[in-house]
Amino acid sequence: MRDGKAGYRAVFGRLAHVTFPVIGVVGGGQLARMMAPAATALGFELRVLAEGDDVSAVSAVSSSPVGDYKDLQTLLDFAQGLDVMTFDHEHVPTAHLRALQDAGVNVQPGPDALVNAQDKLVMRAAIDRLELPNPAWASVQDVEALVSFGEQTGWPVVLKMPRGGYDGKGVRVISSPEEAAGSAEWFEAMSPLLVEAKVEFTRELSALVARTPDGEARAWPVVHTIQVDGVCDEVIAPALDIPVEVAAAAEDAALRIASELGVTGVLAVELFETPGSGAGFLINELAMRPHNTGHWTQDGSVTSQFEQHLRAVLNLPLGATDALAPVAVMKNFLGGDNQDLFSAYPLALASEPAAKVHCYGKSVRPGRKIGHVNLVGSSTAEVESVRQRATMVANIIRDGRLTAEEPPSTFEENA
Numbered sequence: 001m002r003d004g005k006a007g008y009r010a011v012f013g014r015l016a017h018v019t020f021p022v023i024g025v026v027g028g029g030q031l032a033r034m035m036a037p038a039a040t041a042l043g044f045e046l047r048v049l050a051e052g053d054d055v056s057a058v059s060a061v062s063s064s065p066v067g068d069y070k071d072l073q074t075l076l077d078f079a080q081g082l083d084v085m086t087f088d089h090e091h092v093p094t095a096h097l098r099a100l101q102d103a104g105v106n107v108q109p110g111p112d113a114l115v116n117a118q119d120k121l122v123m124r125a126a127i128d129r130l131e132l133p134n135p136a137w138a139s140v141q142d143v144e145a146l147v148s149f150g151e152q153t154g155w156p157v158v159l160k161m162p163r164g165g166y167d168g169k170g171v172r173v174i175s176s177p178e179e180a181a182g183s184a185e186w187f188e189a190m191s192p193l194l195v196e197a198k199v200e201f202t203r204e205l206s207a208l209v210a211r212t213p214d215g216e217a218r219a220w221p222v223v224h225t226i227q228v229d230g231v232c233d234e235v236i237a238p239a240l241d242i243p244v245e246v247a248a249a250a251e252d253a254a255l256r257i258a259s260e261l262g263v264t265g266v267l268a269v270e271l272f273e274t275p276g277s278g279a280g281f282l283i284n285e286l287a288m289r290p291h292n293t294g295h296w297t298q299d300g301s302v303t304s305q306f307e308q309h310l311r312a313v314l315n316l317p318l319g320a321t322d323a324l325a326p327v328a329v330m331k332n333f334l335g336g337d338n339q340d341l342f343s344a345y346p347l348a349l350a351s352e353p354a355a356k357v358h359c360y361g362k363s364v365r366p367g368r369k370i371g372h373v374n375l376v377g378s379s380t381a382e383v384e385s386v387r388q389r390a391t392m393v394a395n396i397i398r399d400g401r402l403t404a405e406e407p408p409s410t411f412e413e414n415a
């Protein structure tokens with residue numbers, strides 16, 4: 001989209017700019033906000049199409065026009081002057097992405113790849129096609145088909161809206177035919193729906209990789225993720241006590257998905273660990289953008305997921321993904337009692353000088369992701385201490401005071 005600019009030669013993949021590239025991010029959430037420091041460091045210009053003038057990225061990115069990402073003309077207008085368009089979320093209509101490509105916009109990742117993160121039914125079919133570990137699943141048109149699946153596979157089952165769900169939204173556990181009958185309104189809102197067998201697992205994992213359009217790919221260590229009420233609460237990197245062959249297979253699966261589906265940028269593959277069963281894991285969901293389970297890379301890896309995403313979508317050589325310490329912990333904090341987050345900083349920062357606090361610039365609402373804390377440890381033996389210290393800092397900011405809580409347990413999400 002910059003062919004008319006003086007001195008610009010359109011050779012994507014071997015950038016021949018006289019000036020540095022311009023990257024457009026659709027969506028103004030915290031992921032776009034955290035791309036800004038990486039873009040600044042590399043000299044790139046970042047622009048964000050924001051949902052409103054109060055969203056997270058606006059205060060961090062000087063060029064943040066407000067517009068509706070569901071409106072094609074808004075997207076076409078935003079694309080003017082960009083070298084590449086990428087995303088803070090997966091919600092741009094697939095038809096719009098194809099229209100952008102037809103108009104000559106460099107969309108990364110492209111719609112053929114991104115649809116696998118936008119539509120869970122498409123994703124499940126792709127994982128089957130690649131012969132990678134999938135839970136039992138089906139596309140169901142109505143309550144009768146849902147009940148039939150439950151009777152065949154056993155109750156409970158998990159019903160999901162294929163599009164639009166995140167952080168536990170659009171997901172319902174169905175334990176009986178009677179409960180299935182109560183989901184009729186979901187089928188009225190969207191049909192077909194995805195139903196899956198409820199997986200018995202020991203913990204959740206995430207395999208994070210990045211890939212360029214030329215096919216260069218790199219992976220970070222597989223991590224242990226802890227979910228609370230469907231929201232990522234904590235990440236331990238790397239996942240401890242995971243068999244070497246399982247970690248390698250999970251990394252290989254993520255790299256294969258990225259390659260076979262033509263993913264560009266960062267890809268997160270969320271996994272259920274299932275020891276003693278098949279590969280030792282099942283694939284849960286995909287995200288084709290920086291991801292909550294990769295926030296630890298900001299302070300725990302040679303190259304953060306945000307810098308890597310920018311490198312990847314520009315088809316630049318990827319950075320090293322080596323860990324900087326034997327263990328790193330990322331602890332999210334959600335909105336709580338404390339409305340004045342900064343007032344808690346003196347106590348929070350003094351409580352753990354090694355902690356790195358990342359605040360998203362959002363107004364505080366109960367249950368809303370508003371920031372996270374990263375902390376590294378000098379040995380895997382001190383992982384519980386690192387977790388407790390990171391949690392203490394996060395809780396002080398959330399509550400505005402020091403609170404006494406039980407120390408976290410490594411496998412608490414399955415209690």
